[in-house]
Amino acid sequence: MVRLLIRHKTAYAYQYAVSFGAHRLLLRPRESRDLRIISHEVTLSAPGRLSWALDVFGNTVGLASFTLMSDRLVIDSVSEIELDAPHWPVFDISASALTYPFVYSPDVWIDLGALTTLQYVDPQFRLSQWARGFVAGPVTDTLSLLKDLSLGVTAWVAYESREVEGTQTPCETLDRRVGSCRDMAVLFIEAARALGFGARIVSGYLHNPDRTALGVTDAGCTHAWAEIFVPGAGWITFDPTNRSIGGANLIPIAVARNIDQVIPVAGEFVGPGNASLGMQVEVDIRVL
Numbered sequence: 001m002v003r004l005l006i007r008h009k010t011a012y013a014y015q016y017a018v019s020f021g022a023h024r025l026l027l028r029p030r031e032s033r034d035l036r037i038i039s040h041e042v043t044l045s046a047p048g049r050l051s052w053a054l055d056v057f058g059n060t061v062g063l064a065s066f067t068l069m070s071d072r073l074v075i076d077s078v079s080e081i082e083l084d085a086p087h088w089p090v091f092d093i094s095a096s097a098l099t100y101p102f103v104y105s106p107d108v109w110i111d112l113g114a115l116t117t118l119q120y121v122d123p124q125f126r127l128s129q130w131a132r133g134f135v136a137g138p139v140t141d142t143l144s145l146l147k148d149l150s151l152g153v154t155a156w157v158a159y160e161s162r163e164v165e166g167t168q169t170p171c172e173t174l175d176r177r178v179g180s181c182r183d184m185a186v187l188f189i190e191a192a193r194a195l196g197f198g199a200r201i202v203s204g205y206l207h208n209p210d211r212t213a214l215g216v217t218d219a220g221c222t223h224a225w226a227e228i229f230v231p232g233a234g235w236i237t238f239d240p241t242n243r244s245i246g247g248a249n250l251i252p253i254a255v256a257r258n259i260d261q262v263i264p265v266a267g268e269f270v271g272p273g274n275a276s277l278g279m280q281v282e283v284d285i286r287v288l
Helices: 106-116 126-132 142-156 170-176 181-194
Strands: 002-020 023-025 035-044 048-054 060-066 070-083 198-207 220-230 234-239 250-256 276-287
Touching: 002 198, 023 070, 035 048, 035 060, 060 070, 106 198, 106 220, 126 170, 126 181, 142 181, 142 220, 142 234, 170 181, 181 198, 181 220, 198 234, 198 276, 220 250
Parallel strands: none
Antiparallel strands: 002 070, 002 276, 023 060, 035 070, 048 060, 198 220, 198 250, 220 234, 220 276
16 A cells, blocks of 8 residues: 655646636546545635536546636645555456457446447548457457557557647557557557447556656656456456556546546636646655
């Protein structure tokens, strides 16, 4: 078990005082058997009101509304957590799903719903053909297939740090053969869906105390990865960027069908189009 202090600060600067629309915040860690929240606090630099609710995926969503104009907005989130995810997880997969292909039960299939549906247009079925290349034969070990698919993403795609907003489509990532952690996660998820699996995107933080993981030179950063639903084992964590399975160094904040649904801070301002001077994000993760 490790006890961590996480600070996530998002700062916006403007040339003039502007008004702020509502901001949607996904900043509270997602509590589970492996993660316990000791404390969590969000501070707003501008006067406003912050309310909390659960979305359809069970994520804790903050809605910030502001009353005054300002040339600066800082949203500062501080969490203290205990993380107790195993480094070498063992997955108790149901006998019915040990080998691929398998069929989800009718109830599970209904509940997974859109999480099994491809989210990107692929008229030439290029992604599906690429994913099928990892299926070893008519019957293959399910967990081995998913591991091979995750490793296949990293073998095909070279990591690049990209500060520009947005995510490549899976086919763009296949074509470019370079991508950020979110591009790799989306490619893996869409490929798993092409094979019939239920899959979801996860956003959160990567705890990197030895500074060996891809995507960060510090002890921690924002990160994106994937979860695949396998009967018996439940949601299995895959981080294709770092070729890892399990959540020992991952701190989830939100899960969703599409990566656009797990943006940590989303909002808008009202003012001249040239008012924005940019946004700065700082993430600091420390062992207590």
